[in-house]
Each structure stands twice: as C-alpha cells, then as structure tokens.
Amino acid sequence: MKFRPVALVSLFGSKVYHMVDQPQKAKAAQVLFLTSFVIFVAVIPWIVRLKICPIDNNIFLFWTGLHSVNDFYSYYKSILVILAGVLSLIALAMALLKAEINLNRTWFYIPLFFYAGLIVLSGINSDYQTIAWLGGPDRREGALVLLAYLLVCFVTMNMLRTKRQIKIILIALMVSAGLLGILGISQYYGFKLITSALGQYLIIPAGLRDTFHLVPSSNTVLATLYNPNNAGMYFAMAFVLTLVDFFHISKPRGQIMLGTICCITFASLLGTYARGAWIGTCLSLILTVWLLRKTIIQRRLPALLITFCLLLTYLIMNQTGLAALNTRMGSIGTDISQAQLANPWVPNNSDNGVIQGEYGNVRLRLDNNELTLQAPGQPPLKIRVKEGRLSFYDDQNEKIRLGADNRKNWYFRSPKYKDYSMWLNNDRLSLVIGDVALPELRIIDGNYLWFGSQLTSSLTGIESNKHTLILRNKVNDMLSIKLEEGKIVCSDRDDRILPLQRIQDRACYMIADSRFADYLLIQKNNILLIDKGGRRIRFEFTDQGVLNLDVFGRRVPVKPAASLGFAGRESMFSNRGYIWSRTLPLLKDAIWLGHGPDTFFIYFPQDDRIGKYLYLYSAEAVVDKPHNLYLQTWMNTGLLSLLALIALFGYYIISSLKLYSRDRKEDLFSSVGIGCLAAVIAYLISGFVYDSNISVAPVFWGLLGLGIACNLLYRQSIDKITWDL
Structure with missing residues (x-):
C-alpha cells in the first residue's frame, strides 16, 4: 500500500497531507519513531543514576564551593533525551526517503523553527559555551537538549498517522505514569525505594557504593523526578490526560484500568504538596469539563463513579498523611495575599538572664542546662543535659523512664505524659506536646541546651x-x-x-x-x-x-542587590518573590538572545548573600533557576524566543479550542487531542511558579507533539479537504 499526498506544495500552508491507504505492515521508520517516542515520554522519567560531574573552572566561583556535583537525576536523562531526538530524526529521514510520508503543511512550524533558530544563536553567542550547549550542573538542559525537545515534537506531528500508533503510545504513557504513581504513593507513606539498600544498589555505581549513603527524604512524593515540584508537574499532566481518556472508553475492563491509573496519579499529585501543580490541574480541569460537558452528561454513571473514587482518594490521603492536605491547600490564599502570620513565640524577659516565654500555648523556661515546659492541661516537664546525655524529670524532680516505638519515636512510660512524644538524633531533640511541635533543641558542648531551629521572629x-x-x-x-x-x-x-x-x-x-x-x-x-x-x-x-x-x-x-517589585512580599510563593524581584532587573540585558541556555545561575546575583540568607535561609544557596518557566526562557535564550514559545503555545491552545468546542465526533483522535490539551494547559499554568526541567519537559514536549498530530488527524477525519486552523 502506498502513501499518496494530496498535493505537492510548499511546506507552509493550509492543507495537510493524509493517508489514503494505511500500510498493513509496520515500516522500520515507524518502529524506530515509536521506540524513540516511548523512550522520550515513558522511559526517561525513570532514569536515576549517580554521575559525579566536575565543576568547570570558569563557573566555579558561581557555584557552592564544591569541585563536583553528585548528579542522580539529570546527566543520564540528558543523554537519553538527545539520543531520542537523534533516533526520531533518523526515523523521519527514513520515512521521507522511502516516500512513506510527506510532511504536514501547518503554521505550527513557524514559531517552532523560529524558537529553534534562536536557541542555536543564543548558544553560539553565549560566553559560556560548555554550559550553553551541554547544560549547567545538576540541570543539564543546554541547547542540545532543548533542540531535542523540539525535534521530537516536530517529528511526532509528522510521523504520527494511525490510531494503532496512538494506542501504543498511550499504553506506554499510562504504564509508566501508573508505576511512577505507585512509587510516589509508597514514598508518601514512608517506604523509600530509592534510598533503600536495593535502590542504592541500582543507582550508585559499584565503585562508589562504599562512599555514598543516601538519607531518606521527608514523606512527600518525588518519585524519580528530582523534587516534589517536578513530580507535581508530571502527575498533573498524567492525571488530566488519563481522566479525559477515561470518559472516552466504553469497555468496563478499560474503564477499571484507566480509573485505577487516574486515582493513582491523582494520589501522587496530592502527595507532592506542589500547590502550583494543584492550581494548574484545577484550572485545566475547568476547561476540560466544559469541553467534555456533553460526554459527561451522556456518561453520568462513570462520571459519578470516578468523582467518588477521586474524592475518596483525597480523603484517605488527607487523613493518613503526615501533613494534612487541607492545611497545605489553605495556605495558597495566605501565600498569595502575604498575610503575616503571628510568630508563635511570645518572649517574657527577666532580669536574671533566664530565657522564658510562650510558644503557642506552651510555656518555656531555659536556664543554661535545664528547660522547663508547661502546656495547658499537661504536667510540667523538665529536660536536663549533662555530659551530652539528656534526662527528663516531672514536677517532683522524679526521673521519667522512656520507651521507643518501631519508628524510633521516643515516648514517656508514665501515663501522665501520654501526650508527649519526641525524636532524638545525636545532639538534636524534637518534641511534640499534643498538636504543638516545639522548636528543635540542640545540645551545645555537652552541657548546654539551645534552640537549634527558628524560635524568634524571622x-x-x-x-x-x-x-x-x-x-x-x-x-x-x-x-x-x-x-x-x-x-x-x-x-x-x-x-x-x-x-x-x-x-x-x-x-x-x-x-x-x-x-x-x-x-x-x-x-x-x-x-x-x-x-x-x-x-x-x-x-x-x-x-x-x-x-x-x-x-x-x-x-x-553588606548591601542588597538590585531588585524590582515584590518589596515586602519576598516570601510570596515559598520565597519566589525574592528570586523574581532579583531576576526582573536582569531581563533588560537578555532581550535579543539571552545569555545562553541554562546559564541563569551565572547571571543571577549570587553575591546577594544577605538576601539569600533572609529569604532562602542560606547565604551559600545557589539560585540556579528563576522558578518561572517564562522568566527562565527570557533569561536563557531571550525575549524573542519567549515570544516564539508563547506564539506556539497560544496557537496550539486557540486552534484546539476552536476544533473541540464545536459539535465533535467521538473518536480516539479527539479524545487524545483533548487530553493532550488539558495536560499542556496544566503544565503551562504550573510554569508560572516552576521551571522547565529535564525530568518532566520531555513528557510535555512529547504530549504537545502528540496533541498537534491528533488535531491534524481529527481535522482530516471530519473534513473531505483538511484545512489547518
């Protein structure tokens, strides 16, 4: 069976090529394309492997003072991203040379190619060539990686032609997302596969296992995506894509499978505590419900069932997690309004040099090596230290015996102190009375107690x-x-x-x-x-x-760096206000070509040590990203490249809304097309507080290419002559 083009015309125009007949046997080019795409969106997120990367001398002074970085999440991912881009290009070349396909004619190429050209020019123009082309330490999102993103997107919108291809891609995506979600949920409940003996055996090279020991992180979901924010962006896309596809499948077995994956990805999204991803998901869902309003009404029972399952998932996660989701969600409004929370510490000065006051509703009195605690309705507790050993006494100076549970949390054996619990780690003591977590105590020189975490006002x-x-x-x-x-x-x-x-x-x-x-x-x-x-x-x-x-x-x-805006609101959005205020004055020097891909950390005022100490809590912190996708693009590759991206994303969203908001035919192309649109919108909204990163961006660019391809195929299926919007 041969592919016959509609017409031999220029690349840019209003018609798209289509297949009159479908080949009965998969071509080698199609197999290679599917392989590269599956690697790109389903395999790369899983890659975790230690690579010790030396810091180049020309950027050493911009870094932390260490001569190398232990890169677990970025180095090998970057290699696979570039490999997937090369494989997809080879697949496209093979298909074109054998006349198996012709390139679609679409206006999407203009902003895509314009952005690609600006990436190349920005890399050539950069003062830091190695960083600009290969990427910065622990990020690895240089020009080669950015071009690979665009290449896979471009190839996908041209090579994707059949429903069978889409089904293979969806299966790979769903399996990958479901398994990552299971891994994330296990992290939420305290099982850390990556930091376990098996996990360290898999991700640390044999010659380094004796020198590396990974410490388990807090019980938040990060899966294999470096940090919870990245995981939030990933699971936001996976969740909305799965949810849309759930409404377009009729077989009960398929509904059960997709519904299960939908709940798993939703649970993992909640477990990231990534509020930006939550907001992106909610806004994306509002648009999705509007597009699917007729489908939801027609399939009321599945809609009610999945809504009930998602609500149940939320309730379980909220009740069983270490931190209530309600509290985290409630903090969104406070973070935006920057309402100042009252400091729980109320000092009560004395003339004898004794530190005393109230923390919450707990009275504290610290006198050298003895701390006395008194909470309402609770018996007093005295903590003493001598030669590095802690001892605990009641109000009668009787020593209190201790016990420990399976999680190494200490408690008092006396029933009077049943509401007290604590955790001891070397010279640090964390104490909880009822629902009040007190500031951490530290033992100084074996014989003094001191508040080793924030107690007084910031x-x-x-x-x-x-x-x-x-x-x-x-x-x-x-x-x-x-x-x-x-x-x-x-x-x-x-x-x-x-x-x-x-x-x-x-x-x-x-x-x-x-x-x-x-x-x-x-x-x-x-x-x-x-x-x-x-x-x-x-x-x-x-x-x-x-x-x-x-x-x-x-x-x-000792002076602040230049800033613009966010005065008094530096702590907004988890201290992003500070980073944005120091980034905005830098934009005027990055209008045309920026400073080079992934070079943001070199041009950010790292010598604003006072600002970093006040708002990032460490003067030694290295700000390597602006925590905003759009500021990141402007700084790295220039304002012109940002405008090209906005044109690409805007054209895709507007054309998709025009295509799917009208009466539409229910088929795989429209289902996946709407799902990709929802995922892209969730990602782009999250991008206002998160950055492009090599753990999640491949999935985004893959879904963007898939969404554009589905739009073209769906348009072709409903029109005798397909016109590009």
Missing part, C-alpha cells in the same frame, strides 16, 4: 552601619552587634546592653534575652559567625566596616 534586614552590624526582624526588634577591644557587645533598639552566656571556655555565646533566644554567636578574632536557629552567616569586622564572608573567604559588602 529577620527582615541585615545592614552595616560603620563598625556595627544591625539585624532587624518582623516584630521590629533590632539587634546591634559590634566588637569593642576584641569582645562582642550586643544591644537592642533602645541601646540597652544585652547579657551574653558564654559556652564553657569557647568564644561561643548565647544571648541571654528571650527576644533573641535562638541566636548563637561564635567569634574567632575579628570574624563572627551568627547562627540563628541553625541558619549560619559569617561577617568580618574591618577598618572599612563590617563585611560578609562567602564560602571562598571573599569579602562581600
């Missing part, structure tokens, strides 16, 4: 006034620190000298004032390390004033 500013370091917090307290004759002198906003508690013979001091109970000051000559609740930053007192010291020992002025 800092909002650090500045240098000649030879004085000034720290300000949210409740308008001010701490001034200076060196007088080599000794630390601290004072408050009223210039009252604050008492310091020295730790044995070390030049290490706690501030004996309840307003600054979680500050630890460590001095070495004229260098001062400030540890506030476990967050450290170093300063040097010099004749020129107070300077900050970075990880390389370089002196950095």
Whole structure:
C-alpha cells in the first residue's frame, strides 16, 4: 500500500497531507519513531543514576564551593533525551526517503523553527559555551537538549498517522505514569525505594557504593523526578490526560484500568504538596469539563463513579498523611495575599538572664542546662543535659523512664505524659506536646541546651552601619552587634546592653534575652559567625566596616542587590518573590538572545548573600533557576524566543479550542487531542511558579507533539479537504 499526498506544495500552508491507504505492515521508520517516542515520554522519567560531574573552572566561583556535583537525576536523562531526538530524526529521514510520508503543511512550524533558530544563536553567542550547549550542573538542559525537545515534537506531528500508533503510545504513557504513581504513593507513606539498600544498589555505581549513603527524604512524593515540584508537574499532566481518556472508553475492563491509573496519579499529585501543580490541574480541569460537558452528561454513571473514587482518594490521603492536605491547600490564599502570620513565640524577659516565654500555648523556661515546659492541661516537664546525655524529670524532680516505638519515636512510660512524644538524633531533640511541635533543641558542648531551629521572629534586614552590624526582624526588634577591644557587645533598639552566656571556655555565646533566644554567636578574632536557629552567616569586622564572608573567604559588602517589585512580599510563593524581584532587573540585558541556555545561575546575583540568607535561609544557596518557566526562557535564550514559545503555545491552545468546542465526533483522535490539551494547559499554568526541567519537559514536549498530530488527524477525519486552523 502506498502513501499518496494530496498535493505537492510548499511546506507552509493550509492543507495537510493524509493517508489514503494505511500500510498493513509496520515500516522500520515507524518502529524506530515509536521506540524513540516511548523512550522520550515513558522511559526517561525513570532514569536515576549517580554521575559525579566536575565543576568547570570558569563557573566555579558561581557555584557552592564544591569541585563536583553528585548528579542522580539529570546527566543520564540528558543523554537519553538527545539520543531520542537523534533516533526520531533518523526515523523521519527514513520515512521521507522511502516516500512513506510527506510532511504536514501547518503554521505550527513557524514559531517552532523560529524558537529553534534562536536557541542555536543564543548558544553560539553565549560566553559560556560548555554550559550553553551541554547544560549547567545538576540541570543539564543546554541547547542540545532543548533542540531535542523540539525535534521530537516536530517529528511526532509528522510521523504520527494511525490510531494503532496512538494506542501504543498511550499504553506506554499510562504504564509508566501508573508505576511512577505507585512509587510516589509508597514514598508518601514512608517506604523509600530509592534510598533503600536495593535502590542504592541500582543507582550508585559499584565503585562508589562504599562512599555514598543516601538519607531518606521527608514523606512527600518525588518519585524519580528530582523534587516534589517536578513530580507535581508530571502527575498533573498524567492525571488530566488519563481522566479525559477515561470518559472516552466504553469497555468496563478499560474503564477499571484507566480509573485505577487516574486515582493513582491523582494520589501522587496530592502527595507532592506542589500547590502550583494543584492550581494548574484545577484550572485545566475547568476547561476540560466544559469541553467534555456533553460526554459527561451522556456518561453520568462513570462520571459519578470516578468523582467518588477521586474524592475518596483525597480523603484517605488527607487523613493518613503526615501533613494534612487541607492545611497545605489553605495556605495558597495566605501565600498569595502575604498575610503575616503571628510568630508563635511570645518572649517574657527577666532580669536574671533566664530565657522564658510562650510558644503557642506552651510555656518555656531555659536556664543554661535545664528547660522547663508547661502546656495547658499537661504536667510540667523538665529536660536536663549533662555530659551530652539528656534526662527528663516531672514536677517532683522524679526521673521519667522512656520507651521507643518501631519508628524510633521516643515516648514517656508514665501515663501522665501520654501526650508527649519526641525524636532524638545525636545532639538534636524534637518534641511534640499534643498538636504543638516545639522548636528543635540542640545540645551545645555537652552541657548546654539551645534552640537549634527558628524560635524568634524571622529577620527582615541585615545592614552595616560603620563598625556595627544591625539585624532587624518582623516584630521590629533590632539587634546591634559590634566588637569593642576584641569582645562582642550586643544591644537592642533602645541601646540597652544585652547579657551574653558564654559556652564553657569557647568564644561561643548565647544571648541571654528571650527576644533573641535562638541566636548563637561564635567569634574567632575579628570574624563572627551568627547562627540563628541553625541558619549560619559569617561577617568580618574591618577598618572599612563590617563585611560578609562567602564560602571562598571573599569579602562581600553588606548591601542588597538590585531588585524590582515584590518589596515586602519576598516570601510570596515559598520565597519566589525574592528570586523574581532579583531576576526582573536582569531581563533588560537578555532581550535579543539571552545569555545562553541554562546559564541563569551565572547571571543571577549570587553575591546577594544577605538576601539569600533572609529569604532562602542560606547565604551559600545557589539560585540556579528563576522558578518561572517564562522568566527562565527570557533569561536563557531571550525575549524573542519567549515570544516564539508563547506564539506556539497560544496557537496550539486557540486552534484546539476552536476544533473541540464545536459539535465533535467521538473518536480516539479527539479524545487524545483533548487530553493532550488539558495536560499542556496544566503544565503551562504550573510554569508560572516552576521551571522547565529535564525530568518532566520531555513528557510535555512529547504530549504537545502528540496533541498537534491528533488535531491534524481529527481535522482530516471530519473534513473531505483538511484545512489547518
């Protein structure tokens, strides 16, 4: 059977080629294409393997101070992405040379090729060629990877011609997403396959297994996708795609299978706690329900069943997880409005240097090596430390015996203290009374207790006034620190000298004032390390004033970087307001070609150490992405490339809505087309707070190509002569 084109015309136009007859036997080119596509969307998300990547000398000063990065999630994925792109190109060339297909004629090529050309020019123009073409440390999304994304998308919209191909792709996608979802749910409930002995055997090369030991992460879903945000984007796409396809399958067995995968991906989406992905999913579902309104009414029973199953899934996840989903969802409005939550610590100063106050409804009193706790309706508890050992006493100074459960959580054997629980890890103690989790306690030098996590109000500013370091917090307290004759002198906003508690013979001091109970000051000559609740930053007192010291020992002025917008809202969207405010002033220098793919971290003001300490909680943090897909594109490959992407995405969404909002024929092309549209919209909305990344972007670009192909095929199936919208 031969393929006969409609007409031999130019590449760009309004008609598309179609197959008059379908081949009875799969061609080698089609097999190669399907293989590359399955690798691209179903295999790559699973790749986890350790690769120790050295940091190039020309970017060393922009990085963390380490000479290499332990890359588990990006290096080998990037190789497979490029391989899949090459295989798909070979498949297309084979099909064209053998006259098995002709290229579709569609306006989609214009923004696609324009974006590809700008990627190449941006890479050529970049001052950091290796990064621009191969990608940055632990990300690996350079020009070659970006071009591979576009190549697979382009080949898919031309090579995809039959329902059989679509079914094979859907099966691969659903199986991959379902298994990843099961892995994610297991992580949510505490089983960490990746960090288990078997997981480490699989992902760590034999020669490195004795030197690497992975520590289990918190009980959030990340699957094999690097972090929960990436997992949220992936499961958002997988969920809406599966849900749409569920409504277009009539056989009970197929409905059960798709319904099960739908619930699995939905559960994993919830378990990521990725609020941006939740918002993207909800907005995508609103549009999807509108497009499927007639189908949903016609298939009321399956619609009610899947709604009930999804609601039940949510209730189970909410009741059985370590953190309530309701609380996480409720925080979305607070995060957007930036309503200031009251600090739970209410200090109560005394004249004898004893730290005391209330945290929530729990009264605390810390005097050197003894902490006394008193919660409403609970018996008092005293915690003492001596020579590194903790002991616990009741209000009669009777020692309380301890027990431990299977999860190594400690509890008191006395029934009076049944509402107390704790977890001890070396020199750190976490304590919970009822539903109040107290700040972490740390043992200092074996004989002192100190609050090793955030207790007092968060800092909002650090500045240098000649030879004085000034720290300000949210409740308008001010701490001034200076060196007088080599000794630390601290004072408050009223210039009252604050008492310091020295730790044995070390030049290490706690501030004996309840307003600054979680500050630890460590001095070495004229260098001062400030540890506030476990967050450290170093300063040097010099004749020129107070300077900050970075990880390389370089002196950095204590002043903020240039910013634009988000003043007072730096903490918005999990501190994205800070990153965006420092990124916006940089855009004017990246209009034409940007700075090169994946070079964002080089041009972000990494020397804004005070800003990073205040809002990212570590002055040593490296900001390697803007947490916004659109800012990321502008910075890396330029404003023109961003406009090309917006044109591509906008044209796809508008043409799809025009195609599927009218009375439509129920078939596989329209079903998958609407599913891909929903997935693309969920991803693009999530992109306002997340970035393109090599764990999830291949799935997105694959679904975009699949969606465009389905649009063309569906249009062809309903019109005698197919016209591109």
